[in-house]
Amino acid sequence: MDARELPVEGWRKVVHFSDEASGLNAIVSVHDATLGPGCGGCRVRDYESFEAGLEDVKNLSRGMTYKNALAEIPFGGGKAVIFADPKRDKTSEMMRAFGRAIHSLDGLYYTAEDSGVTERDIELIREETPYAAGLVEKGVGGNPSPFTARGVWRGMQAAAKARLGAASLEGLRVSILGVGAVGMELARLVHEEGGRLVVADVNEAALAEARETYGAEVVAPEDAVAADVDIYSPCALGGSINDRTIDRIKAKIVAGAANNQLKTPDMDEALRARGVLYAPDYVINAAGVISVGLEILGTWSEEEMTTRIDKIGGRLTGIFERAAAEDRPTGAVADEMALEIIARGKKAA
Ligand code: NAD
Helix, strand or coil: CEEEECCCCCCCEEEEEEECCCCEEEEEEEEECCCCCEECCEEEECCCCHHHHHHHHHHHHHHHHHHHHHCCCCCEEEEEEEECCCCCCCCHHHHHHHHHHHHCCCCCEEECECCCCCHHHHHHHHCCCCCECCCHHHCCCCCCHHHHHHHHHHHHHHHHHHHHCCCCCCCCEEEEECCCHHHHHHHHHHHHCCCEEEEECCCHHHHHHHHHHHCCEECCHHHHCCCCCCEEEECCCCCCECCCCHHHCCCCEECCCCCCCECCCCHHHHHHHCCCEECCHHHHCCHHHHHHHHHHHCCCCHHHHHHHHHHHHHHHHHHHHHHHHHCCCHHHHHHHHHHHHHHHHHHHC
């Protein structure tokens, strides 16, 4: 196994691992380890170039620094990428070699699932190192989607209070783009609280379920963002708030589970300028990282998860209040608050 440290200014440690025998070609990036070891998933992807993979892993690991800090788990930001087509090139030996690679970092980085990585892969990694989380059969963590939905629901309530002065979601209209694992559970929670639903998806069976079970109105996917509702909740793919959609948004709140909801960073300010309150995606959808964090700490329980997830609402309220007081966009304020938590961590160390 060849391990070559790549000098990246501002990052704690970035290492390129290559192993001829197994075909492993991977980069582990730890952006910041002030609050604890870098923690974040591993992505297996057939990147078009080494530089593209390096750029991705750097950005993703920095994002995890902010996400973990605001999730209030004692972990820094880390992420890994393996250069391979997950269907064509990935082998058991490659995943074991990846386990050995992260083991050589002596606990500076904990890995977990991301796109292209399965539970079985995590088991293979765990044959080589304890620095991996997300083992469903162990009874911890399991499927995080219901927890993620609960976090988004709590965040939605906080946003409704801050922007609309609403004590609950009762009577509010919510448009959910993507009624999959998270979106459907969210639909249930909103429906039970008396909210009225508009849904969009490419999956006809999911649409039928939302319509029949929760009385949802169905619209085309491209119209979900522009629906005449109080809250828009992106729960499918990222990037639905962009140059083309921003002026079509009628909702007063954006609060959903999708990662990278804003196609470009300037959308943060664009939403604020239009009076739309944005619940920063990485704060509201943090249940998955909370689950991984508790699993590593050995304190995972359903009760502890629920307690921690219910705090997401309060955390968002803090972000909304500061953003309002300073007349600044919520995404920028969230980033700043994450950096302050890390700075306090530095002082305490
Ligand atoms: P999922 O695959 O179960 O659901 C996604 C839904 O979106 C599916 O029903 C799919 O048919 C629909 N969809 C896909 N492309 C679409 C399109 N172009 N137009 C309309 N609908 C489309 O995924 P999920 O686990 O529910 O996650 C939803 C989002 O939340 C993803 O962006 C995911 O990265 C993010 N997220 C999920 C979790 C989690 O715990 N599952 C945690 C954090 C973030």
